[in-house]
Each structure stands twice: as C-alpha cells, then as structure tokens.
Amino acid sequence: MTTRRNLFKGVLAGAAIAPLPLLAGTQANPPAVTGTPCPAPAAPRWRAGIEGQRRADLGDGRYLNPIVAGDRPDPTVLKDGDDYYMTFSSFRDVPGIVVWHSTDLVNWTPLGPALRQPLGDVWAMDLCRHGDRYYIYLPANPGDRGWRIFVIWTDDIRGGRWSDPVDLGIDGCIDPGHVVGEDGRRYLFVNGIRKVRLTDDGLATDGELEPAYAPWRYPQEWITENFAPEGPKLFWREGWLYLVTAVGGTAGPVTGHMVIAARSRSVHGPWEHCPHNPLVRTRTIDEPWWSRGHATLVQGPRDDWWMVYHGYEHGYRTLGRQVLLEPVEWTADGWFRAGGGDLSQPLRKPQPASTPQDGEALSDDFSRDRLGTQWCLFQPDAGGLARIRRADGTLSLVGAGSSPADSAPLLCTVGDRSYEIEVTVDVPAGGEGGLLLFYNHKAFVGLGFTPEAVKNFQYAEEHPWARVPRPPGAGPVRVRLGNDAHVLTWRYSFDGGRSWQLHPTRMEVSGIHHNVFGGFLSLRPGLYSCGRAPVRFADFRYRAI
Known part of the structure; x- marks a missing residue:
C-alpha cells in the first residue's frame, strides 16, 4: 500500500511539471453534412479565455457567438x-x-x-x-x-x-x-x-x-x-x-x-x-x-x-x-x-462597458466540490452521488456496472473544437477505470485500465484484440487524450509523465451525435469506474487548442 501511494504521488509530481503539448498538425475544416457539398465556414476568431477556452466577449465592445459554448x-x-x-x-x-x-x-x-x-x-x-x-x-x-x-x-x-x-x-x-x-x-x-x-x-x-x-x-x-x-x-x-x-x-x-x-x-x-x-x-x-x-x-x-x-x-x-x-x-x-x-x-454587446471574463477552468485538482458546476453523474441510481469521495487531492469513484456500457460515468461539458485532457488513474486490484468520450451507453470511446491491461473501447464496445498489457508492477497511469477536430489520439505514461507511450489506435468521432444515436445529448469527457474496488483519479487537466 505504501509503495502504491508513493507511486501515485510520483505520477502527480511528474504531471505537475509537464505542460500539455500542442496537438500535432493543424485543425481540419469541419466535415460537411451528407447531401449537397458545401465548404465549412472559415474559423471565427474567438477570444481565448482561461486554458485557451473560447470566449464570446471579444473585449472591444463586441461578442461572437456562442455566448455559452x-x-x-x-x-x-x-x-x-x-x-x-x-x-x-x-x-x-x-x-x-x-x-x-x-x-x-x-x-x-x-x-x-x-x-x-x-x-x-x-x-x-x-x-x-x-x-x-x-x-x-x-x-x-x-x-x-x-x-x-x-x-x-x-x-x-x-x-x-x-x-x-x-x-x-x-x-x-x-x-x-x-x-x-x-x-x-x-x-x-x-x-x-x-x-x-x-x-x-x-x-x-x-x-x-x-x-x-x-x-x-x-x-x-x-x-x-x-x-x-x-x-x-x-x-x-x-x-x-x-x-x-x-x-x-x-x-x-x-x-x-x-x-x-x-x-x-x-x-x-x-x-x-x-x-x-x-x-x-x-x-x-x-x-x-x-x-x-x-x-x-x-x-x-x-x-x-x-x-x-x-x-x-x-x-x-x-x-x-x-x-x-x-x-x-x-x-x-x-x-x-x-x-x-x-x-x-x-x-x-448588450452592455459594451461590461468587463470580459476568462471563464471557468475545467482543470480540477479535486480539492473542492464541483459537482453540478462542472461534474455530473450520467444516469446514476438513487445513491449515485455517494459513490464519489474526495480526499488528499484525489477523487475516488466507487465502481458501477461491469463496463462503461452499464456504468454511471462522471462527465463534464466542453465547448471547444479541439482540446487535450490529462488525468492520473490509480486502479487497485479488482478495479477497472479510465478516460472516455461518452455520449450515452450506446455510444462512447476511450481507454480503460485494469492492473493487468489497457482496454480499448471503440464505439460502445471493447475490442479484446486491441488490449495492451501493462508493465509488470506498474502503478498509477497518466492518460492523455488529444481531440483534434474529432480525431482522437491517446497516450499514457507509467513513470510520472517522463516518457509517453502512443496508443496504437486512433479514432474519428464526428458521427457520435443525436442524428445517429438519438437522445439530444453531446459527446463529453468522462471518468468511469467499474469492478469491485474504487478507482482514484487525480490532477485532471484541460487545455483548448
């Protein structure tokens, strides 16, 4: 137990000094809808707020929609x-x-x-x-x-x-x-x-x-x-x-x-x-x-x-x-x-003299309760909120279900076209957890971690052939998701962010929306936990690109 706790602190310390890198490449034009071909509109110039998130208030008496992304x-x-x-x-x-x-x-x-x-x-x-x-x-x-x-x-x-x-x-x-x-x-x-x-x-x-x-x-x-x-x-x-x-x-x-x-x-x-x-x-x-x-x-x-x-x-x-x-x-x-x-x-603007705001940071060290203002559980049972515990800068999520397909993941809403996310995941024996982009139980992608393997979830199911073994004795893992205009790249580190391993599978997610899956929802980053033991998450980082 002491070894695992020290490893967890080491991952956090390593992550704290490693800035999120820019995504490779440039943003592609958003795809056109099926039907008559049409060019995507030129990218508007929003003001970058906290963590690079787009902000409506341009700071010069004007605004650019959306007012809430x-x-x-x-x-x-x-x-x-x-x-x-x-x-x-x-x-x-x-x-x-x-x-x-x-x-x-x-x-x-x-x-x-x-x-x-x-x-x-x-x-x-x-x-x-x-x-x-x-x-x-x-x-x-x-x-x-x-x-x-x-x-x-x-x-x-x-x-x-x-x-x-x-x-x-x-x-x-x-x-x-x-x-x-x-x-x-x-x-x-x-x-x-x-x-x-x-x-x-x-x-x-x-x-x-x-x-x-x-x-x-x-x-x-x-x-x-x-x-x-x-x-x-x-x-x-x-x-x-x-x-x-x-x-x-x-x-x-x-x-x-x-x-x-x-x-x-x-x-x-x-x-x-x-x-x-x-x-x-x-x-x-x-x-x-x-x-x-x-x-x-x-x-x-x-x-x-x-x-x-x-x-x-x-x-x-x-x-x-x-x-x-x-x-x-x-x-x-x-x-x-x-x-x-x-x-x-x-x-x-309706009130040109008003002062622009930089917005709310999505990065979270889990030192305070942000349920409702940032985080929510998706379709939990009556006692679902009791599954969430915060202590010592970590968030423990008690498992629900047997996979993301029947779990109640912890989600947050983002409003940027491209972004990067990092989080540290500590999975004990008997547990499973990871980082998702989640629409609903029929539509999600992501990486899951057990003490033995890295699981690959594509479009609401795990692909066992794509599992990657974890290094023997590896402790907490730092996971990085890059979403570049719907193209996802995954990396993870078992040594506190000093070296990163590129996951061999990339995913394209532009089709995960209401017109395909119903429900009027959106594709949101999420943390999931299933299995017998709670999974601990720490140092959630967000940065818009």
Whole structure:
C-alpha cells in the first residue's frame, strides 16, 4: 500500500511539471453534412479565455457567438433587476439543472445545481419569478408513468436550497412556459400549444388542460424534421402578450428548427400570427449555425431586446446545442424581428462597458466540490452521488456496472473544437477505470485500465484484440487524450509523465451525435469506474487548442 501511494504521488509530481503539448498538425475544416457539398465556414476568431477556452466577449465592445459554448440546450432566461439567470435541459445528469448568472447577457458564470436527485430525463424548462419566489417548471420522465410537469422553487436563487420536485399532475406534456394573465391568474403553457391554470402559489393546477393556440404553419414543402410545436415562452409588452414558440423539430435536417411568434391582448386569445414568421431559421447547410430555435426574448441592460436560443455548430453536432444571442428589432406596428444577420460575425454587446471574463477552468485538482458546476453523474441510481469521495487531492469513484456500457460515468461539458485532457488513474486490484468520450451507453470511446491491461473501447464496445498489457508492477497511469477536430489520439505514461507511450489506435468521432444515436445529448469527457474496488483519479487537466 505504501509503495502504491508513493507511486501515485510520483505520477502527480511528474504531471505537475509537464505542460500539455500542442496537438500535432493543424485543425481540419469541419466535415460537411451528407447531401449537397458545401465548404465549412472559415474559423471565427474567438477570444481565448482561461486554458485557451473560447470566449464570446471579444473585449472591444463586441461578442461572437456562442455566448455559452458546449451543450446547453433549450435556454430559459430570467431578468431579475440588473441580474440575469439562465438554465438548460439537463437530461439524465445528476446533479442537474445548473443555474447560471450574468449582468450583460454575454459573460456567464455557473452558480450551482437546482436538482440533486435522479428524476429520469429532464428537458426544456422555464425559469421565472413570481413575487419573492423563484420557480423552475420542468418536464421529466421518471419512468413510472411517462412525461409530466414538475416544479421546484427557492427563495434565494443565488445560493438557497431548491425544494424537492412537486408533481403537478400534467401528464404527457413537455416544455412548460409560465405567465401571469391579464386576470392576475397564473398559467402554464405546454407543447401543443395548450395551457392550464395554476393555483396562486404555483404549486398545483386549478383547472383542465385545454388548447391555447394553433401555431403558424410553414409551407409544406420546407425541409423540416416534423411540425412539433413546443417551447412556449411568454412575456407582456405595452399591453400585448407575446408567445414565442419553436416548430420544425429540434434536430434532423439542419433547416428544420425555427422560431415563430404570435400575440394577443389576453392569455385566452385570440392570437395573431407574427407577419415576420419565421423569426429565426437556418436556411442552408452553408450557415455556421444549424437547427436554430427554442428562443426566449429578454430585455437587455440598456432597455433593448435580445433573443437567446440554441443551435448546432456547423460540422460539430458532437458539441450539442450551444447558446446563441441575437439582437431584436421592434417595428412600428408592435412586432419584432431578429437583427443579428450573419452570426459568423461579431455583434455589438448588450452592455459594451461590461468587463470580459476568462471563464471557468475545467482543470480540477479535486480539492473542492464541483459537482453540478462542472461534474455530473450520467444516469446514476438513487445513491449515485455517494459513490464519489474526495480526499488528499484525489477523487475516488466507487465502481458501477461491469463496463462503461452499464456504468454511471462522471462527465463534464466542453465547448471547444479541439482540446487535450490529462488525468492520473490509480486502479487497485479488482478495479477497472479510465478516460472516455461518452455520449450515452450506446455510444462512447476511450481507454480503460485494469492492473493487468489497457482496454480499448471503440464505439460502445471493447475490442479484446486491441488490449495492451501493462508493465509488470506498474502503478498509477497518466492518460492523455488529444481531440483534434474529432480525431482522437491517446497516450499514457507509467513513470510520472517522463516518457509517453502512443496508443496504437486512433479514432474519428464526428458521427457520435443525436442524428445517429438519438437522445439530444453531446459527446463529453468522462471518468468511469467499474469492478469491485474504487478507482482514484487525480490532477485532471484541460487545455483548448
């Protein structure tokens, strides 16, 4: 035991003085989608933040989308005085529903998770304030009777504990949107587009679900995934109630997803279609952002208006749906248009005088708890968080399952096209663990380590013929993953980072995304542990290229 502990410290010491090298070669253009050939857009010039991560704020009064890189789908934004809060779909992540904060709509910081227990899939939600209380209305599928709407609440959005989920009994529905009607009553709109009245405390329904709005129909010959009216978001302005909706399907063809709007003098209608529909839509596969939709309109810090929505990056569906910000122009007749134009170009910031942020470091020495703000478990059981233990600068992960295919890996979201990751892995007798790029249990790649061998996982299965024996008596291993525009290179070191062994197999992962595997997820770095004994991880390093 003493020998192993000293070896582990030696690996950490060696890794601490070995900087991450640049990836060999240059970034390739992202691949085009199947169909009509098209060139990838020229690489935009984002500002490099901490660890080289791309940052939206260019530091000169302009920004370049995305405002939050990586998989942050279905954004919902709340303006609360001079502050903005945002959260996203969290799917099967635990902890989930991470709340982010900003004062300028461009620089965002994660505050912490609002949901700490498994609730099955958790999709597009609505973050709102009513009186002195904050609410998140969320659809979830715990598995017992399918999709339905829950609500959680807190009196302190900056650090208070959120309530346990309250089941509203709205079965078979997703994508809630909260609004107070002209009658002073609270209502929840859902996909369809339907509505139901809530009680005054917002914690129960007070009536039946009923049709609310027949959405604007695009021409039948347009290439979309399906009609799918969803994501209703509502707000009042100058006596009009505006309803912003997504239609066309959130993935599938890149031209499918879109944003439409309607307005009424009453929460009960009648509704008038916006003459500028669709307000946002990807029209060709040459554009830098695909499948754009699911928008929230919000008033900016200078009393102008902005639209926050998501989209897939051209050639990088693996990164998931990222958060885009576009200015809104109000017309004399009380309607609005999207005013961003070419989103491959910088735009004026909502608050030009605000100070750019360098972002949050992904490198982690495991000295503090970053569950929720960085790390999450994927689809754990009810006691899953108890499997994680931190001590002496290491993270121990108690095994689950028999391989990555049935484990609950510890994942983090990244937003860069190319990057390098290093981590030290200490596998005791009877254990197995390693470093993955993980989409779901049907789609992952990576290296796993046992005391005897290095395992090679390609596309959700191990290839036994590709196993590499570990040196006899070898202790902890330092693993390095290089992702160069979807091409993966693996190296590992058994001597504290002084010498590195190139793994003989490279992998190409551009096809691991929703249009192939479903689930609306992204490809994320992850640590896994299975077997009888906990695996220890240390000195997780990240650097964007």
